[in-house]
Amino acid sequence: xxxxxxxxxxxxxxxxxxxxxxxxxxxxxxxxxxxxxxxxxxxxxxxxxxxxxxxxxxxxxxxxxxxxxxxxxxxxxxxxxxxxxxxxxxxxxxxxxxxxxxxxxxxxxxxxxx
Amino acid sequence: xxxxxxxxxxxxxxxxxxxxxxxxxxxxxxxxxxxxxxxxxxxxxxxxxxxxxxxxxxxxxxxxxxxxxxxxxxxxxxxxxxxxxxxxxxxxxxxxxxxxxxxxxxxxxxx
Numbered sequence: 040x041x042x043x044x045x046x047x048x049x050x051x052x053x054x055x056x057x058x059x060x061x062x063x064x065x066x067x068x069x070x071x072x073x074x075x076x077x078x079x080x081x082x083x084x085x086x087x088x089x090x091x092x093x094x095x096x097x098x099x100x101x102x103x104x105x106x107x108x109x110x111x112x113x114x115x116x117x118x119x120x121x122x123x124x125x126x127x128x129x130x131x132x133x134x135x136x137x138x139x140x141x142x143x144x145x146x147x148x149x150x151x152x153x
Numbered sequence: 154x155x156x157x158x159x160x161x162x163x164x165x166x167x168x169x170x171x172x173x174x175x176x177x178x179x180x181x182x183x184x185x186x187x188x189x190x191x192x193x194x195x196x197x198x199x200x201x202x203x204x205x206x207x208x209x210x211x212x213x214x215x216x217x218x219x220x221x222x223x224x225x226x227x228x229x230x231x232x233x234x235x236x237x238x239x240x241x242x243x244x245x246x247x248x249x250x251x252x253x254x255x256x257x258x259x260x261x262x263x264x
Binding site: 131 | 254
């Protein structure tokens with residue numbers, strides 16, 4: 040069966056510090072991968088998605104970037120964090136074809152920028 | 154621009170009764186609709202989906218109804234159980250890789 044991992048679970052970082060969140064998927068090949076952010080009391084906002092190694096699409100202009108160095112690895116980064124980057128970050132995957140619209144989420148990372 | 158809206162932020166229901174969650178959308182190009190359940194500090198869990206060519210899909214205690222003319226869908230949970238207490242998100246896709254999510258409805262099932 041497929042499993043998705045995210046780490047760390049929680050993170051407290053000062054403004055201006057760098058960020059690296061990692062997501063890995065097991066049990067599937069060539070998944071579509073996604074990064075979302077959920078702000079307090081809000082729905083999920085899609086930040087990035089990737090359909091293959093090195094292929095990244097950005098949905099919103101922001102202080103963050105994403106990379107996919109391996110088939111089942113997705114990384115969310117920032118060079119300098121802003122207070123507005125605080126939130127709950129979720130990685131998700133879906134199959135590359137067929138029911139690709141059904142996305143499956145990881146446990147999330149709670150990021151607090153101080 | 155919020156294309157998927159869940160206008161009820163919360164719902165309280167007695168155990169054993171029906172929970173009805175509502176969702177409205179504005180984009181007629183959406184092809185698939187999904188419901189997710191989320192517990193605090195966890196990622197959302199996929200519950201059920203429906204294609205725009207159908208008007209009903211059922212999976213155990215969960216049934217989703219789609220009214221395309223009204224751009225409205227609903228999730229019925231029957232019977233409601235204490236473990237159903239969570240935040241429920243409605244989402245929609247235009248047959249591409251992107252999901253647009255509503256803001257969520259918090260369901261509380263009372264014993």
